[in-house]
Amino acid sequence: MxxxxxxxxxxxxxxxxxxxxxxxxxxxxxxxxxxxxxxxxxxxxxxxxxxxxxxxxxxxxxxxxxxxxxxxxxxxxxxxxxxxxxxxxxxxxxxxxxxxxxxxxxxxxxxxxxxxxxxxxxxxxxxxxxxxxxxxxxxxxxxxxxxxxxxxxxxxxxxxxxxxxxxxxxxxxxxxxxxxxxxxxxxxxxHPLAPSDQSLARADQPHAPGDVVVTSNNDLAARVAAFAETARAQAVALLDRSFSEETGLFVDRPGNSPTVRAQCDAIEIADLLLDTAPPQLPADQQLERLRGWQDAATGAVASLGAGSMQLASAGFDDPDAAYHVLCVGYALQLLGTGFAHPITLVTAASATDIAVAMNELPWTTNAWGAGHQVDAYGTALHLSRLRGDEVPTGTTEALFGWLLTHADPTTGMWGSPNREDGLLQLVNGFYRASRGTFAQFGLPVPYPERVIDTVLQHARDERFFSAGRQNACNVLDIAHPLWLTAGSGYRSEEITALASRLLNAALDHWSDGEGFGFRAPAPHLAGLDETTPGLQGTEMWLAIIWYLSDLAGVSDALGYRPRGIHRPEPAPH
Structure with missing residues (x-):
């Protein structure tokens, strides 16, 4: 037949x-x-x-x-x-x-x-x-x-x-x-990464095709210093570009509506590059507005709606309100103050409430979203301690205890990979969860070497790290965990090589007078919102460049160090 x-x-x-x-x-x-x-x-x-x-x-x-x-x-x-x-x-x-x-x-x-x-x-x-x-x-x-x-x-x-x-x-x-x-x-x-000796890049040293090759640390330090000088010289112009004289508020980029985050991003950028509050408005006016947006009953900061009017508070179930704990909390610290009211996300949460909430977070389907919520919990605990607010007995221990007992010893993280985007959710969720807890409180993560293994494996996924596909979220979410665990010395040469490659690529993304877009620019992406320079992209990439520079051993050449939401040191308690 x-x-x-x-x-x-x-x-x-x-x-x-x-x-x-x-x-x-x-x-x-x-x-x-x-x-x-x-x-x-x-x-x-x-x-x-x-x-x-x-x-x-x-x-x-x-x-x-x-x-x-x-x-x-x-x-x-x-x-x-x-x-x-x-x-x-x-x-x-x-x-x-x-x-x-x-x-x-x-x-x-x-x-x-x-x-x-x-x-x-x-x-x-x-x-x-x-x-x-x-x-x-x-x-x-x-x-x-x-x-x-x-x-x-x-x-x-x-x-x-x-x-x-x-x-x-x-x-x-x-x-x-x-x-x-x-x-x-x-x-x-x-593809300027072409190896000169006709051999291939080592499998254990991830690369992003299209990255510029710098031949020495001195060259890289000089490039970083030149970038920082340019960014500082253009900081006022890029802030002016996103400031609305009509509303007295910042927008992420021209044509957008004002948001709470845009005010905070402007404060972070000005602190990094100008060592002052944004010069577009008196600092005390910016400070009082941020404090005034906090709901006295819940401690949440709701989003802005039409006409720049604040929406009714939806509580901390609103992802924007959860993020505002971080961005508003740290922006107020940079302005020399803090929230006016307790944050009930933790001051009204018992240890049992936290344990139940942690179990119900979508770790297997949306680890980034789960980490987003944990970041809010951790930051709310930190800010509550600074304010002297009483937190129920066992609440802090319940949060850290859950994370310690649920970390996967094979990945060092919480959650699991999935078929659609591999390790992306897992790694991004780890960054958010660890930033707000272990990093912010100065505590070691449970399995640092496994974290490094997982991050380096993820960094070789060209869907997210090849030229034209990188965005600020994905790069920050590998740079911070590698910095957080670098003290172990494990796979340090690979980490340095990866950081140098990503750093060189990041420095190329700057747009004169406008800053950074959230996503790396490429000819076929021209005109997209995510590649258009704005405050969010600029704030995130400035922090990323510091972390990558520090991993590559050249951060001193930058002349700035994050002091706000992306500060490398544990937050003061």
């Missing part, structure tokens, strides 16, 4: 197969999704009946296919238009971008066997998993082997037979055993 050719060559199945075959394919996919809750398929996908699909988690993007003889296990996600051709093996934790084509007989192995104890047979020893990340528009030839821990950059080519043991920069063509740079698919000028 002749085997259906689409089993081995499925790329034109949905254009040429008859209705019966297409109906059978739909039934095959439905059976897989019914059998395995972690399996999903996009539109016009194909899965050969002759493939072994044994994944715990599988997400296949639109128009992606699995040909005959393929063997799949573990957790795999692909973007659109990806091919897993005949007899390909994909195992472990593998994340693939859009338009990735994988040749026959290739093995992509996102796990490894340990061999630390020679007294135990190797097959009985535990497995380790760092995961494999493959970017967009990648061509992988036949008989290629990609080992665990490797990141393959966008628009790269892995030649047939290549054994890839180290990261592949974006735009590179590599081949051989072990794989080495052959030439550049994308002109080398567009």
């Amino acid at each position: 002749m085997i259906d050719r689409f089993q081995y060559s499925p790329w034109d199945f949905w254009a040429k197969a008859d209705a019966t075959a297409q109906a059978q394919q739909i039934a095959t996919q439905r059976a897989l999704t019914a059998e395995r809750p972690g399996v999903t398929f996009g539109g016009e996908c194909f899965v050969s009946d002759l493939a072994s699909v044994d994944n715990d988690e599988l997400a296949l993007g639109d128009r992606s296919y699995i040909a005959a003889g393929a063997y799949l296990t573990g957790s795999l996600s692909t973007g659109r238009d990806c091919s897993i051709n005949a007899y390909t093996v994909l195992r472990g934790d593998v994340r693939i971008g859009d338009a990735v084509r994988i040749g026959a007989h290739t093995s992509i192995l996102g796990f490894n066997h340990t061999m630390s104890d020679p007294g135990i047979e190797m097959f009985r020893q535990p497995l380790t998993t760092e995961g494999i990340r493959i970017g967009n528009d990648v061509w992988i030839g036949s008989h290629v082997v990609i080992l665990d821990g490797v990141t393959v950059g966008d628009q790269s080519v892995l030649a047939a037979g290549a054994v890839v043991t180290k990261d592949v920069p974006a735009g590179a063509i590599v081949g051989g055993n072990p794989a080495k740079l052959i030439r550049w698919r994308v002109p080398q000028a567009d």
